[in-house]
Amino acid sequence: MINRTTLLNSASALALLAGASFHIQPVAAMTIGFDDLTDASGGFGGTPIGSGYNGLTWTNWNVLNTADFTTNFGPSGATPGTVSAPNIAYNPDGGEAIFSSPLASPFTLNTADLTAFYNDNLQVTVTGKLGGVTKDTETVTLSATAATLETFSFADINEVDLLVTGSGTHHSGYSGAGTQVAMDNLTITTGVVTTPEPSTLAILGAGLAGLGVVRRRRRAG
Numbered sequence: 001m002i003n004r005t006t007l008l009n010s011a012s013a014l015a016l017l018a019g020a021s022f023h024i025q026p027v028a029a030m031t032i033g034f035d036d037l038t039d040a041s042g043g044f045g046g047t048p049i050g051s052g053y054n055g056l057t058w059t060n061w062n063v064l065n066t067a068d069f070t071t072n073f074g075p076s077g078a079t080p081g082t083v084s085a086p087n088i089a090y091n092p093d094g095g096e097a098i099f100s101s102p103l104a105s106p107f108t109l110n111t112a113d114l115t116a117f118y119n120d121n122l123q124v125t126v127t128g129k130l131g132g133v134t135k136d137t138e139t140v141t142l143s144a145t146a147a148t149l150e151t152f153s154f155a156d157i158n159e160v161d162l163l164v165t166g167s168g169t170h171h172s173g174y175s176g177a178g179t180q181v182a183m184d185n186l187t188i189t190t191g192v193v194t195t196p197e198p199s200t201l202a203i204l205g206a207g208l209a210g211l212g213v214v215r216r217r218r219r220a221g
Helices: 002-017 066-075 196-221
Strands: 029-034 056-061 062-065 089-090 097-100 109-117 122-130 132-141 148-157 159-166 183-189
Touching: 002 159, 062 066, 066 097, 109 132, 132 148, 148 159, 159 183
Parallel strands: none
Antiparallel strands: 029 183, 056 097, 062 089, 089 183, 097 159, 109 148, 109 183, 122 132, 122 159
16 A cells, blocks of 8 residues: 555656656748749849748848749759749849848758759858857759759758859850859758756656655565
């Protein structure tokens, strides 16, 4: 028969376990195809992506309607770079482009389809940062004739920087020139699962040890 002391010890141990919460935040994976945006330029350079789109801040990113752009300016890597029609995102001046969480909430950069606009073998360095500190970086070489699905798996970051670091060579037959990069079907995962701190682990250990003592006493009795 379980006495009052045993019950109290068991209750205390369970309370410790309940108090050692992992504080799990829900995670959500999403694909950003930019096709729900409108290119108000009619393909003449694209339209800046507004801050807050899909919960992110966008710096030096335009949404571009590929068909309109091709009609206006001729062939480019924008067409093969359009994995989901009708739009892509791109850096209009060929310079560094950034997207980040305005509330500094961490996310994971999973994948993105990237294509060079005009230059074969264009080298692009993608950097993931948390609070301005670099956590991950990867340099990829892009084709101007086919989209490349790049896998990054940059976890627990709140900023992604895309910077051209090697210009490559102009693709014969393309009407324009520059170091622009097309991006489509960007996938990120928002939210994180917070791992327990050492103090929390100590609480868990103490709780489990307490339960073990209770069980041993019961057997000895």
